[in-house]
Amino acid sequence: MTSLPYHGLRLLAVHAHPDDESSKGAATSAKYASLGARVLIATMTGGEAGDILNPALLQSPKASRDIAGLRREEMATAAAALGAEHVWVGHVDSGLPDGDFDNQTPPGCFYRVPDEVAMLPLVHIIRTFRPQVVTTYDELGGYPHPDHIKNHAVTMAAVAAAADGTAHPELGEPWQVQKVYYNQDLSAKKWITIHEKMTEAGLESPFAEHLEDFKKRDSKRNNWLSTRIPCAEFFPARDRALLSHATQIDPEGGFFSASRKAARTYWPTEEFELALDRTDREPLRPGVDFQEGDLFAAVTFDDGRRVPDAGMLPDTPEAEKEAADPASDPDSPVAGPGQSGAEGSAALTESDTHA
């Protein structure tokens, strides 16, 4: 194991619900785990407010009597599919109210706990796991769900507190995270590009009816795709992880297979937005997309070695070059939208239900 290039590097991926880790940055997690890094997924809530979105499981006694227990089992299977470790932060799912998050979420839920309290278990996790790199969501949540918005605020507060030697000494020795990124692999830019490429190729795009929503979301915030990780060879692991969340996704839903296939053909990468950089390298140019290809670029190991500024991810493997070339894929992704609650697939519109 020690000969693997990323041995000694640690990535903490903080997510709101079980299944978010499988739809945002999942192939990247699997990639770094395969390269020898430790990858820890921290899930803020138990997803206990989630509906059962897979018709095949509607009759399951466990799904109706113990949705939280079932989602714990699903989460363990998903983490294993990605080669990642997993920890529950311990908050209660806020559900997804129609409007007023401040008043319509249940008392005591994650969204209602003050940041400085909600961050405490995560401060302990950061000081114990000591990640060089942390991923979370942007300040709009990347998706308009109260727990996703909260995930941003609490992660950022925890990263700051973990480094502060005067804050909460009972939670462990201070630890300075070197880089924080926001997951941006559900960006409007990506889905609009895939739609355009499919249309150019004469294919029926499953995204046509969502374009206005994408553009509306993009206009609210300029998402910076500073960092792009080539990871197509880990898309099968990502799909296995996502399908592990059987209560949350209908594998028969047309949108699932169509959107996955389209991404594999037209967008074989996952994107992140650099949010905090404590390395000593030259800063990235704000707003310029695709400047980095490695989350660990310029990060320092525990023993003082430093990852090169350009990162050290291997060159794009043949499989990814093929995947990036639409001509090599004889099957066209043509299925129309089906029902799926998992965000990586259908939940690109704001009306979708989501745990």
Ligand SMILES: [Zn+2]
């Ligand atoms: Zn979520």
